[in-house]
Amino acid sequence: MENFNFYSPTEFVFGxxxxxxxxxxxxxxxxxxxxxxYGGGSIIKSGLYDRVVxxxxxxxxxxxxxxxxxxxxxxxxxxxxxxxxxxxxxDFVLAVGGGSVIDSAKAIAAGVHxxxxxxxFYDHKAVVNKALPVGTILTIPAAGSEGSSATVITKESDRxxxxxxxxxxRPKFSIINPELTYTLPFWHTAAGIVDMISHIFERYxxxxxxxxxxxxxSESTLISIIEAGRKLIDEPNDYEARATICWAGTIAHxxxxxxxxxxxxxxxxxxxxxxxxxDMTHGAGLAIMFPAYMxxxxxxxxxxxxxxxxxxxxxxxxxxxxxAVAIEGIxxxxxxxxxxxxxxxxxxxxxxxxxFPTIMTLLEKNMGKTFGNFKKLxxxxxxxxxxxxxx
Amino acid sequence: MENFNFYSPTEFVFGxxxxxxxxxxxxxxxxxxxxxxYGGGSIIKSGLYDRVVxxxxxxxxxxxxxxxxxxxxxxxxxxxxxxxxxxxxxDFVLAVGGGSVIDSAKAIAAGVHxxxxxxxFYDHKAVVNKALPVGTILTIPAAGSEGSSATVITKESDRxxxxxxxxxxRPKFSIINPELTYTLPFWHTAAGIVDMISHIFERYxxxxxxxxxxxxxSESTLISIIEAGRKLIDEPNDYEARATICWAGTIAHxxxxxxxxxxxxxxxxxxxxxxxxxDMTHGAGLAIMFPAYMxxxxxxxxxxxxxxxxxxxxxxxxxxxxxAVAIEGIxxxxxxxxxxxxxxxxxxxxxxxxxFPTIMTLLEKNMGKTFGNFKKLxxxxxxxxxxxxxx
Numbered sequence: 186m187e188n189f190n191f192y193s194p195t196e197f198v199f200g201x202x203x204x205x206x207x208x209x210x211x212x213x214x215x216x217x218x219x220x221x222x223y224g225g226g227s228i229i230k231s232g233l234y235d236r237v238v239x240x241x242x243x244x245x246x247x248x249x250x251x252x253x254x255x256x257x258x259x260x261x262x263x264x265x266x267x268x269x270x271x272x273x274x275x276d277f278v279l280a281v282g283g284g285s286v287i288d289s290a291k292a293i294a295a296g297v298h299x300x301x302x303x304x305x306f307y308d309h310k311a312v313v314n315k316a317l318p319v320g321t322i323l324t325i326p327a328a329g330s331e332g333s334s335a336t337v338i339t340k341e342s343d344r345x346x347x348x349x350x351x352x353x354x355r356p357k358f359s360i361i362n363p364e365l366t367y368t369l370p371f372w373h374t375a376a377g378i379v380d381m382i383s384h385i386f387e388r389y390x391x392x393x394x395x396x397x398x399x400x401x402x403s404e405s406t407l408i409s410i411i412e413a414g415r416k417l418i419d420e421p422n423d424y425e426a427r428a429t430i431c432w433a434g435t436i437a438h439x440x441x442x443x444x445x446x447x448x449x450x451x452x453x454x455x456x457x458x459x460x461x462x463x464d465m466t467h468g469a470g471l472a473i474m475f476p477a478y479m480x481x482x483x484x485x486x487x488x489x490x491x492x493x494x495x496x497x498x499x500x501x502x503x504x505x506x507x508x509a510v511a512i513e514g515i516x517x518x519x520x521x522x523x524x525x526x527x528x529x530x531x532x533x534x535x536x537x538x539x540x541f542p543t544i545m546t547l548l549e550k551n552m553g554k555t556f557g558n559f560k561k562l563x564x565x566x567x568x569x570x571x572x573x574x575x576x
Numbered sequence: 577m578e579n580f581n582f583y584s585p586t587e588f589v590f591g592x593x594x595x596x597x598x599x600x601x602x603x604x605x606x607x608x609x610x611x612x613x614y615g616g617g618s619i620i621k622s623g624l625y626d627r628v629v630x631x632x633x634x635x636x637x638x639x640x641x642x643x644x645x646x647x648x649x650x651x652x653x654x655x656x657x658x659x660x661x662x663x664x665x666x667d668f669v670l671a672v673g674g675g676s677v678i679d680s681a682k683a684i685a686a687g688v689h690x691x692x693x694x695x696x697f698y699d700h701k702a703v704v705n706k707a708l709p710v711g712t713i714l715t716i717p718a719a720g721s722e723g724s725s726a727t728v729i730t731k732e733s734d735r736x737x738x739x740x741x742x743x744x745x746r747p748k749f750s751i752i753n754p755e756l757t758y759t760l761p762f763w764h765t766a767a768g769i770v771d772m773i774s775h776i777f778e779r780y781x782x783x784x785x786x787x788x789x790x791x792x793x794s795e796s797t798l799i800s801i802i803e804a805g806r807k808l809i810d811e812p813n814d815y816e817a818r819a820t821i822c823w824a825g826t827i828a829h830x831x832x833x834x835x836x837x838x839x840x841x842x843x844x845x846x847x848x849x850x851x852x853x854x855d856m857t858h859g860a861g862l863a864i865m866f867p868a869y870m871x872x873x874x875x876x877x878x879x880x881x882x883x884x885x886x887x888x889x890x891x892x893x894x895x896x897x898x899x900a901v902a903i904e905g906i907x908x909x910x911x912x913x914x915x916x917x918x919x920x921x922x923x924x925x926x927x928x929x930x931x932f933p934t935i936m937t938l939l940e941k942n943m944g945k946t947f948g949n950f951k952k953l954x955x956x957x958x959x960x961x962x963x964x965x966x967x
Contacts, residue, residue, distance in 0.1 A: 186820075188590060188592060189591060190589055191590065192588070193585075194587075196585075197580075197583070199580050199836075397820065398820050402797070409789040409792055412788070425577055425786040432835070436832075
């Protein structure tokens with residue numbers, strides 16, 4: 186087990202009707218002027234927008250608003266948010282939405298007190314030293330941004346999709362009401378499930394040995410996500426399954442399932458280029474890339490893949506043919522993603538083979554010539570993984 | 577799943593030699609004058625005391641010290657700590673030790689800014705509105721106080737052992753170096769293991785249905801603790817097993833394994849009277865009381881005990897005789913505690929039958945006439961559980 190810091194200071198307020206507490210929470214965290222940040226019309230249609238505005242008014246909390254965050258949030262809206270926040274002397278950013286809205290909110294929170302271009306943080310030319318406090322009301326369980334230090338923004342001009350993290354950007358509070366997710370199109374529920382599973386895999390596929398407690402907690406969370414995911418295919422309004430997905434999505438990315446291990450995140454890197462080129466849903470891209478990555482890296486730690494197959498995917502043990510068992514586990518992961526309606530090949534994801542060179546160029550630009558921890562990969566390896574993912 | 581708040585803001589700094597970071601951490605949390613609070617000579621003998629003092633001096637952090645915390649920490653030392661902290665204008669309490677030292681530090685931290693008698697908090701006549709920040713260097717994995725809101729203090733005059741909790745008392749940081757636990761007498765390691773297992777059981781034995789993710793995380797942690805505990809019987813200096821025990825002890829009590837469920841804590845209540853009368857090690861008392869409590873409450877949720885037996889204790893499934901399987905699970909828990917060298921009956925714990933009336937009187941004084949959530953218990957039930965625990 187490696188040394189680690191685990192710090193997850195967010196207050197998670199979880200359960201039915203908890204969005205009603207947003208006014209009190211903002212008061213407790215000394216918010217005077219709030220930037221209300223959100224995406225499209227779904228929170229207006231569902232009535233959540235009205236409930237939030239009412240909660241703010243009830244507590245006499247002043248606010249300005251900035252909607253329009255898109256999936257794969259872009260830099261231009263962040264610049265707009267920073268400008269607006271400065272002009273209006275905003276002292277708290279409230280994100281109402283999914284990971285894209287929260288990531289955009291974090292970028293604004295980091296940028297307001299920074300003299301330079303906020304993109305410096307994503308370019309790793311600067312680190313966040315001061316940020317506005319952020320709070321969230323989560324509507325899409327997926328990215329885990331409600332409990333994480335991380336944010337991913339796309340620079341439109343260069344199609345650069347980049348992430349950065351700072352403990353200063355961990356939300357002060359996150360309100361998670363599973364009922365708010367009933368109205369999600371199933372596609373988003375499914376893509377969110379893939380995303381949270383991937384957050385666990387990026388930590389689980391590690392060369393650090395002897396972190397058995399973290400491994401077991403990860404496997405338990407994976408089992409619970411898959412079980413709840415299957416349930417939601419038939420019963421999308423099952424509260425307990427929705428609640429499991431919501432909470433699992435949060436702990437999948439607040440750090441608790443990574444402690445003591447070297448993490449990886451290379452598959453996220455492989456995916457980011459796809460969503461940068463095609464504006465693909467992140468979870469859909471991960472459903473394509475992870476099985477291919479796993480098949481490619483199987484021999485790096487066959488025991489681990491064997492354990493994943495038997496413990497999480499219920500493949501019967503067979504000590505004589507561990508590799509076959511391990512591969513069957515990956516096939517079952519693919520089958521689960523298919524059952525959720527996700528694409529599991531690049532073809533199914535409408536990727537064009539003639540775009541491979543563009544993807545590879547972007548990959549090199551974003552990640553360099555070598556990357557990865559579980560297995561050290563070159564650009565050639567990456568090309569092979571994309572090819573494995575083709576069909 | 578019930579609505580919940582989960583809030584664990586402590587920064588956990590975990591691993592080898594991490595006590596070296598204490599000076600930097602105190603600086604980061606703006607400590608100017610520290611109360612260095614500890615127990616007996618063990619941290620002096622081990623050299624930890626000197627290392628901590630050096631770290632404070634290196635950062636030019638002023639401090640006063642108060643040693644002498646005993647297991648089952650007492651009110652008189654808390655009064656002394658409050659007086660000293662006021663006189664010396666202490667602005668940070670650093671606890672170096674196990675749960676008793678940390679609990680005593682929390683009591684001092686809560687009392688300094690309170691005009692009345694600090695015991696009011698434990699009497700539930702007052703709530704903590706302001707407290708000094710607390711940091712910890714953990715030397716005994718057991719109580720989980722390094723990540724919890726809770727503190728338990730014994731009022732010597734009345735032999736009242738009482739707990740209270742406040743999020744304001746959650747440590748700002750906790751340094752956990754598993755190597756510091758190598759020199760613990762095995763008795764303390766064993767009692768600590770029982771304590772952390774009991775913290776999970778108090779949450780796991782719940783009537784709240786459908787909190788499957790939390791259940792699975794709890795089972796994974798229990799399996800890991802038992803596995804590491806068995807290892808330490810033979811190899812007390814195994815780093816990975818020590819690390820597992822340390823981290824498991826923290827997450828067993830920071831709240832993550834209780835979310836969404838009604839908790840219980842009645843077995844802690846049954847035990848507290850034993851340690852108040854006999855100054856018994858808390859973990860030893862729990863090793864005696866939990867198996868008896870489980871046998872007494874078996875029929876409240878046989879399915880749960882069946883699952884515990886099969887999943888955690890490896891009892892073979894037998895759907896025709898679930899009760900026998902469940903009982904075998906409890907027997908295996910007892911066998912594990914015996915293997916650790918813990919007493920598992922009141923007789924083995926040197927409790928005297930003629931003291932039963934005293935224990936029952938204390939129990940009523942501390943807990944009233946009815947108590948418990950998993951099963952509602954009366955004083956008569958409690959008497960029967962003590963009798964079940966006799967031999």
